[in-house]
Amino acid sequence: MKGGFYTDFVRDIFVEPGNPAEASLFTRFVLSTYIYGLWFVHISKALKMALLYTILAGLAILPLMIYIRFPYFVQDTIYIIKGIRIALRIRKFKSSVPCYTILNRFLDAVKKHPEKKFIIFENQSYSYEDADKISNKVANALLDHTSLRSGDTVALFLGNEPFFIWIWLALAKLGCPASLLNYNIRSKSLLHCLSCCGAKILIADEDVREAVEEVLPALLQQQVCVYLLGENCVTDGVTCLGAKINAARDEQPSVSLRSTITIKSPALYIFTSGTTGLPKAALINHERVWLASCLQTISGVCSDDVIYVCLPLYHSAGFLMGLTGAIERGITVVLRRKFSASQFWNDCRKHNVTVIQYIGETMRYLCNTPKTENDCVHSVRIAIGNGIRADTWVEFLQRFGHVRICECYGATEGNIGFVNYTGKIGAIGRMNVFLKKASHFALIKYDTEREEPVRDSRGFCMEVPTGETGLLVAKITKVAPFSGYSNNQQQTDKKKLRNVFQERDLYFNTGDLMKVDQEGFIYFQDRIGDTFRWKGENVATTEVTDILIMLDFIEEANVYGVKVPGHEGRIGMAAVRLREGTAFESSVMYQHVETYLPAYSRPRFIRIQRVLDITGTFKQMKVKLAEEGFNPKTIKDQLYFLDDKKKTYVTMTEDIFRSISDGRLRL
Numbered sequence: 001m002k003g004g005f006y007t008d009f010v011r012d013i014f015v016e017p018g019n020p021a022e023a024s025l026f027t028r029f030v031l032s033t034y035i036y037g038l039w040f041v042h043i044s045k046a047l048k049m050a051l052l053y054t055i056l057a058g059l060a061i062l063p064l065m066i067y068i069r070f071p072y073f074v075q076d077t078i079y080i081i082k083g084i085r086i087a088l089r090i091r092k093f094k095s096s097v098p099c100y101t102i103l104n105r106f107l108d109a110v111k112k113h114p115e116k117k118f119i120i121f122e123n124q125s126y127s128y129e130d131a132d133k134i135s136n137k138v139a140n141a142l143l144d145h146t147s148l149r150s151g152d153t154v155a156l157f158l159g160n161e162p163f164f165i166w167i168w169l170a171l172a173k174l175g176c177p178a179s180l181l182n183y184n185i186r187s188k189s190l191l192h193c194l195s196c197c198g199a200k201i202l203i204a205d206e207d208v209r210e211a212v213e214e215v216l217p218a219l220l221q222q223q224v225c226v227y228l229l230g231e232n233c234v235t236d237g238v239t240c241l242g243a244k245i246n247a248a249r250d251e252q253p254s255v256s257l258r259s260t261i262t263i264k265s266p267a268l269y270i271f272t273s274g275t276t277g278l279p280k281a282a283l284i285n286h287e288r289v290w291l292a293s294c295l296q297t298i299s300g301v302c303s304d305d306v307i308y309v310c311l312p313l314y315h316s317a318g319f320l321m322g323l324t325g326a327i328e329r330g331i332t333v334v335l336r337r338k339f340s341a342s343q344f345w346n347d348c349r350k351h352n353v354t355v356i357q358y359i360g361e362t363m364r365y366l367c368n369t370p371k372t373e374n375d376c377v378h379s380v381r382i383a384i385g386n387g388i389r390a391d392t393w394v395e396f397l398q399r400f401g402h403v404r405i406c407e408c409y410g411a412t413e414g415n416i417g418f419v420n421y422t423g424k425i426g427a428i429g430r431m432n433v434f435l436k437k438a439s440h441f442a443l444i445k446y447d448t449e450r451e452e453p454v455r456d457s458r459g460f461c462m463e464v465p466t467g468e469t470g471l472l473v474a475k476i477t478k479v480a481p482f483s484g485y486s487n488n489q490q491q492t493d494k495k496k497l498r499n500v501f502q503e504r505d506l507y508f509n510t511g512d513l514m515k516v517d518q519e520g521f522i523y524f525q526d527r528i529g530d531t532f533r534w535k536g537e538n539v540a541t542t543e544v545t546d547i548l549i550m551l552d553f554i555e556e557a558n559v560y561g562v563k564v565p566g567h568e569g570r571i572g573m574a575a576v577r578l579r580e581g582t583a584f585e586s587s588v589m590y591q592h593v594e595t596y597l598p599a600y601s602r603p604r605f606i607r608i609q610r611v612l613d614i615t616g617t618f619k620q621m622k623v624k625l626a627e628e629g630f631n632p633k634t635i636k637d638q639l640y641f642l643d644d645k646k647k648t649y650v651t652m653t654e655d656i657f658r659s660i661s662d663g664r665l666r667l
Contacts, residue, residue, distance in 0.1 A: 072422055072430065072519075079298070079421045080434045086294045090287065094263040101261065101286045102293055102324050103172040107132070109330045117332045120351055121162050133250040134162075135169035141241060141248040142170060146225060148201060150175035150257045153269065155199035156314075157181045157190075157208055160337045163229055164313050165323065167203055172267075175258035179269040180314040182279065184598035186211050189278055189543070191218050196487040197269040197281045199224060203241070206230040212238070263287045269486060270316050272412050278543055281486040282413035284320075292320035292410075293328040296355070298419055299384050299406040303330050307355040308348055310336040310362075311536075316412040321384060322357050331355075341365040345400075348378050356380050356403075359536040360387030360568035367395045368663075376401035384408065387536070387568055390426035409524065413495075415482045415508050416441050416474035418522055427521040428514075439480065442507075443470030443514055444500070451528065453497065461500045469515045469525045473497055473507040482508045530622075532561030533569040539601040541622075547596045548574060548603070551589065553582035558612050559603060560622040562629050565661050574603040575625055575637075577612050584608060586640065586649040593642075604667060605630040606640040606649055631657055 070076075093100040106128070109116075114129035126134070142148050154171055156178055158164045171178045179197040181190070190211065194202060202224055204212050212219075212226060216237055219226055226238045233240040267286045271279040301307070307326050311318035326333045334351045336343075339362050348356065363385075376399075383405045388396075393405060409428040410417030416439055418429025429435075444461040445454035453461045453471060464470035476482045476496070484492030497507040513525040527533065530541045541559035548557040556577040561570025578584060584606070593602040607630075613621040632639050632652045639652035650656075659665035 072432075075422050076430070076432045076434075079419070080432070082298050083434070083438075086291075086297065090263075090290050090294075093290065094287065098255075098259050099262050099265070099286065101172070101267070102289050102327055103169065103258075105330075106169065106327045109327065112330065116330075119162050119165060119333050119335055121335045122337075124162075126162060131166065131169065132252075135166045135173065136250045136252055137245050137248040138163075138166050138170035139173045139253045140251070141244045142174065143253065144248065145239075145241075145244050146201060146227070148174065148176065150260070151177075152200045153177050153179050153198050153266075154201045154203060155179040155181055155194055155197065157183070157202060157204040157212070158229075158313075159183045159205060159207065160310075160313050160318075160335055161205070162335070163205075165335075173253050173258065175261055177266040177268060179281065180271070180319060182271055182314050182598075183208070183312065184600075185279065187215060187596065191215055191222075192278045193271055193281065194219070194224055195222065196485075198487070201225045201227065203227045203229070209235075261286065263290075268319075270314070270319070270412050272538060278540070280413075280488055280491055283483045283486050284316075284412070285483070289320060289324055290328075292316065293324040295321050295384065295408065295419070296325035296329050298421065299355075299382055300404065301325070301329050301331070301355055301382060301384075305329065305354045305382075306332045306334060306352055307357070308334045308336070308344075308351070308353040309357055310339040310344070311357050311359065317357065317359065317385065321408075339365075341369050345375070345378055348380055349374075352379050354379050355382045355384065358383055358385035358388065360385075360389060360392065361536050363388045363396050364392050364566070364568060367392055367399060371399070375399050382406060386410075386428070387533070389568055392568075393425050409522075411510060413483070413485065414474070414510055415476060415480040416472070416510065420521075422521075424521050426523060428524050429522045431516055431520040431522055440475035440477065442473055442501075443468075443516065444473055446471035446513065446528065453500075459499060460502070461497070464515075466516055466518060469513050471528065472510040472512050472514045473500060474510065475500075476506045476508055532572075534561065534571050535569070535600045537598070537600040539572060544572065544574070544597060544601055544603065547593065548576065550596075551585075551592055553579055553585055553588075555579045556612050558620045558622065558625065560626045562605070562626050564667060566663050567667065570626070571605075571667060572601060572603040573605040573607065573625075573630060575607040575609050575612060577609055584638075584640070584649075587647075590642065590648045594647075602642060604642050605652065606642075607635065608638040608640075633657070 110128045110132045115127050117125050118128045118131045119126045148154065154167075154176055156164060156167060158167075168178050179193070179199050181193055185193065202212070202219065204226070206228055209228060209230075212228070213235055216226065216235070220237050227241045228238055229242055230240050231242040264285050264287060266283055267289050268284040269281045270284055272282055296307075307322060309318055309322040309326075311322060313319045313323060323333060334347060334353055336347065341362075344366060347353065378400070380400075380403055383403050385406075386408050388405065388407060396405070397403065404423060406423075407420040407428050408418065420427045420429050422430060424430070443464050445464050446452070447454050456462055461473075474480060482495065484495070495509050495511075497509045499505065500507045511528050511531070513528060515523050515525055517523070531538050532541070533539070539561065541561075544559040545557045548554055548559070554576050558575045560573060560575075562573045564571050589606070607625075613624065628635060630639060630652065633654055640649040641652045641656055643650045656665065660667065
């Protein structure tokens, strides 16, 4: 046979229309394989060997060629496979009857390894079996001594301690959602949180007794039953649970109490700050608990790891990414009341910690501690968190050795999240094709002056080009829903964007500005609106403003966040207009903010203005003020600085400014 015959036949199969071989790609493949097989038989042995060596050489360099063209191909593939497996698992949990929740995962762990350490706290350890029995006692005490029924919401007002976990497990066994209150809130904010989640019962720690007693009349008026974990209570209207729990039986409550739970049933209420000035309750169902808990799986956490949780359990990071994530993996949790930079690595060494959690500020605090010879002597291999700056990231790795930092992004109430599974320094995630199609998100042009998305002549939003900053929005679908805020329809609606790319579509407005580089890596740029972040906490400027204008010498206040060299996030600052004929009273201001505001949301700087700048639509101008900062050399208005040592606001000087900029004065 001649070569021309094969050439003509191949042309007939693949080019000429009407040929029967066009019926399917499979037919073409079979015929072409047959033709090349015939050709291979007729060529010389030397040519065959040369061809085989060429093919083998090509296969050998194929991985290199793939790496050069797609450097993150393997990591992308592993991430996609993990994502698919997690989706299939949650789908299985959803269809099971009764619904398989994170509680069931815990109970399975109790059966699988009852003696394994579950919680280590202040030189005490509790096994999975211990946790099961203690939570049974709590559940039975609640059944016997309260009016609690399946489905009722219970508010937890506790710091990081084992009883926080025992009570939550007990409530889960009774089929009751838990409302996780910020341990720092007081008075008006505390009452608001209880009312918006519809809590029937408040369980508080002895340490916050005074805060509870302060609002007790209002709580009783709202028919909220108040319980303290102490042994003795002398306050009317408050019941102590300590003795009742100790005396309760440790048998498992009836499974029928949670038989009606579905994957969409409320599991938690976690509070987040917003533009309303008061905390908002994000409703977390059991499906979202699973999604957040699986982050440890994506990050590479294994069943023999030990995780260090020092972030607040009332936050989604500490509770979902930390605690329930550990339950999903069946691992040990080293729990600490509060983060301590000086004790952090000692704790990790003492308990052989292999996984740590962080927010940007905690990583910076660790880098600012005095250097020691054993900085790299530890077993930590993975760090999971969010908000770390690129320079802190580099410094952390250089000082503390090879730790895989898994930077994440997501909002408690949001329907979009990213994971930097490649370890790219500075990025919060990577936009691969799978994620783009599955999540339906976009970065749209945003006018920071008008505080609204930019729309074209048709009224639709416009995506920003690669490399430019835009507002992150995510389409609201059945797969990626937005449940909103409990009993707050107004704020729920404000987070929705309509007619984004076509008529009647609906998107979740994250309120965050992002950009994507040429390689598809996503970078957080800034927050918009009335919220800024300081020391890992969201600060609602409207809430702070409401507190400031309670003072009789302040007519108006405009609260915003300003950047400080060497710090993540923004620190609080307020531009205020004094009432006619009054003066700024420094000590009164200090006492007022100390009484009504947590430390992280107190304005550190005060700027006295004759007139507060507003836009044409009567909105306060924050962007310009934030850019001007707090430098007394460039700002002509009178400036004050909150001095913790003197317990007052003092006149802001250039020496104080230099001390802050140089890092000599800690904020």
